[in-house]
Amino acid sequence: MPKPNDYAILFDASHCTGCRACQVACKQWNDLPGEATVNTGSYENPPSLSSMTWLRIKYTEGVDRGEVFWDFTRDACMHCSSAACVEACPTGAVNYREGGVVTVDQDWCIGCRNCVQACPYDAIHYDEEKGVVDKCTLCYDRVSNGLEPACVKACPTGALHSGRYADMKALAEQRLAALKGAGYDQANIYGLAEMGGTHVLYVLLKHPSAYGLPVGPVTEKRKVASGWLSAGIAAAVLGFAGARWIAERREEVGGER
Amino acid sequence: MTGEWGIYIVLYFWLAAMGGGAFLIALGLRDERARRSGAFLAFIGIVIGALLLIVDLGQPARFWHLLVGFHPVSVMWLGSAVLALSGLGLFLLLVMREWPGWLVWVTAILVLLVVGYTGVLLMATARPFWSGSPLMPWIFLASAYTTGAALLVLLGNREPGLHRISFNFALIEIVLVAAHLIWTYPLAKNAVQAALTGDLAWAFWGFVVLGVALPLYMEAQRRAASLAALLVLAGGFLLRYFIVYAGQTGVLRF
Numbered sequence: 001m002p003k004p005n006d007y008a009i010l011f012d013a014s015h016c017t018g019c020r021a022c023q024v025a026c027k028q029w030n031d032l033p034g035e036a037t038v039n040t041g042s043y044e045n046p047p048s049l050s051s052m053t054w055l056r057i058k059y060t061e062g063v064d065r066g067e068v069f070w071d072f073t074r075d076a077c078m079h080c081s082s083a084a085c086v087e088a089c090p091t092g093a094v095n096y097r098e099g100g101v102v103t104v105d106q107d108w109c110i111g112c113r114n115c116v117q118a119c120p121y122d123a124i125h126y127d128e129e130k131g132v133v134d135k136c137t138l139c140y141d142r143v144s145n146g147l148e149p150a151c152v153k154a155c156p157t158g159a160l161h162s163g164r165y166a167d168m169k170a171l172a173e174q175r176l177a178a179l180k181g182a183g184y185d186q187a188n189i190y191g192l193a194e195m196g197g198t199h200v201l202y203v204l205l206k207h208p209s210a211y212g213l214p215v216g217p218v219t220e221k222r223k224v225a226s227g228w229l230s231a232g233i234a235a236a237v238l239g240f241a242g243a244r245w246i247a248e249r250r251e252e253v254g255g256e257r
Numbered sequence: 258m259t260g261e262w263g264i265y266i267v268l269y270f271w272l273a274a275m276g277g278g279a280f281l282i283a284l285g286l287r288d289e290r291a292r293r294s295g296a297f298l299a300f301i302g303i304v305i306g307a308l309l310l311i312v313d314l315g316q317p318a319r320f321w322h323l324l325v326g327f328h329p330v331s332v333m334w335l336g337s338a339v340l341a342l343s344g345l346g347l348f349l350l351l352v353m354r355e356w357p358g359w360l361v362w363v364t365a366i367l368v369l370l371v372v373g374y375t376g377v378l379l380m381a382t383a384r385p386f387w388s389g390s391p392l393m394p395w396i397f398l399a400s401a402y403t404t405g406a407a408l409l410v411l412l413g414n415r416e417p418g419l420h421r422i423s424f425n426f427a428l429i430e431i432v433l434v435a436a437h438l439i440w441t442y443p444l445a446k447n448a449v450q451a452a453l454t455g456d457l458a459w460a461f462w463g464f465v466v467l468g469v470a471l472p473l474y475m476e477a478q479r480r481a482a483s484l485a486a487l488l489v490l491a492g493g494f495l496l497r498y499f500i501v502y503a504g505q506t507g508v509l510r511f
Contacts, residue, residue: 084383090334091322110322111315113260114333117382126260131315133260220381223388224330227377231394235373238398238429239281245425246285246418253417 001197002081004166006100007143009152011074012175012203013211014184015159018043018057018072025154026055026076029139049075051127054136055151060211073202073211074160076151077102077123077136082196085115085124085135087220094124094133100165100199101138109133120195120217138199168201175203195219261505265313269306270375270497271404273340274397275490276302277372278405280347284365286416291409293351298408299368300347307340332381336374343367372401379504386448386504389441392433396496399430404493407472407486423489424476431469434496448503456506460499468492 002008027034035053037046044059055076062069079102085094086102093108094115104124109132115124116133124135139149143162147153152160161171172189179187190208191198194217202213209215276299283295311320324341328334346364350356376394379387387393406423409416442449452461469492472485 223381227380230391234395249418
């Protein structure tokens with residue numbers, strides 16, 4: 001679980017207008033180039049995160065019983081407490097830093113991309129030119145100097161907040177109560193239990209699946225454990241069968257050779 | 258290519274499993290020479306495989322970073338460790354006249370881990386086609402035995418059990434693959450469709466028809482054993498090809 005004094009971000013979907021000021025601020029502060037994209041039939045752009053886009057606003061849009069809906073979520077690294085990228089990293093280059101922030105040591109990363117495959121949020125990506133992976137740093141360079149992350153600083157509607165984890169959690173609970181009181185029965189907080197507790201918390205108006213967020217993502221440790229268990233059973237069963245077949249067949253043919 | 262696991266990984270999975278499978282099967286044979294050639298095949302597969310893995314890295318010169326830490330939860334780290342150690346074990350066996358029993362055991366376990374960890378590696382990802390069922394290690398192990406036996410047949414080993422192994426494991430393999438596709442379909446529709454009817458259909462159906470059905474038929478007819486073995490090897494490659502690429506479909510890049 002995140003510690004009370006860890007760095008944290010709160011995203012409040014009920015205040016987000018999808019203006020993407022955060023997306024632009026992230027590019028500016030982190031010196032990330034723009035991307036050439038094509039229209040995918042949505043105002044959402046770019047269509048996924050990449051090594052050059054560490055944060056974007058995800059648009060979930062459609063028509064439900066005659067009503068148009070247009071929902072926004074922040075799509076970026078969640079800075080998990082039990083981070084799949086960290087646990088999948090074979091060199092320790094992707095690791096937890098002070099305050100629960102997850103970052104990449106690009107001088108140590110070997111570019112194997114195991115973290116890219118492991119992240120349930122698709123938030124870490126391979127930079128072909130550098131040959132290493134890249135992702136959101138929770139603006140560690142800013143927050144460690146007492147500034148807000150660039151995305152939070154740029155948000156004009158109060159949908160993004162940052163501060164101590166305990167304060168963000170309290171604020172999320174306060175917002176949740178207010179929303180429930182206002183008749184949003186489906187409102188919920190995402191990130192309290194997911195991946196060991198994430199350092200980015202979301203206040204959502206609908207079920208997380210409605211925003212395309214992974215529901216109950218399985219931690220890397222559990223996936224690895226069940227993988228080895230399955231492999232162990234497979235090795236025993238298939239190995240035993242193979243040994244028997246060789247022995248049986250040898251008896252059948254006897255002295256043929 | 259935007260950093261997906263591509264052809265080098267496919268080739269590595271194939272070579273390491275083929276050589277490793279040949280070694281593990283050869284250990285069950287009586288023939289001393291078969292064991293030695295099994296160890297040689299595994300050594301070649303593992304050395305070439307390891308080189309492919311290094312070439313595939315974004316920073317190949319930093320490959321040694323894998324070997325100086327201790328990250329047992331990372332399947333990638335554990336895989337690199339057993340890959341390096343099994344290469345060492347096989348090398349020692351190849352240069353020794355008499356094989357000490359303990360070294361054979363240790364090396365066999367390491368080679369088994371090399372063959373088996375690749376399935377665990379894919380299971381421990383956020384890609385639903387790889388992690389949606391627990392069958393990945395089963396498929397890779399079964400295929401290691403099929404292709405390993407086929408490789409020994411192709412090199413002229415006449416042990417009768419080899420044909421049975423290759424035949425039975427090919428049957429098991431096709432059943433496992435079918436079960437895996439059905440199991441993961443609800444979670445990974447795009448991937449399963451890519452394999453059955455989409456971009457990867459050539460690899461999937463190539464595997465089913467040329468890599469499994471045809472060699473099974475030829476085995477049953479007891480004809481052209483070498484050609485059948487060759488087809489089985491090609492099938493092992495196609496199997497890994499469609500699995501590796503299908504797992505990464507739907508990962509939107511632009």
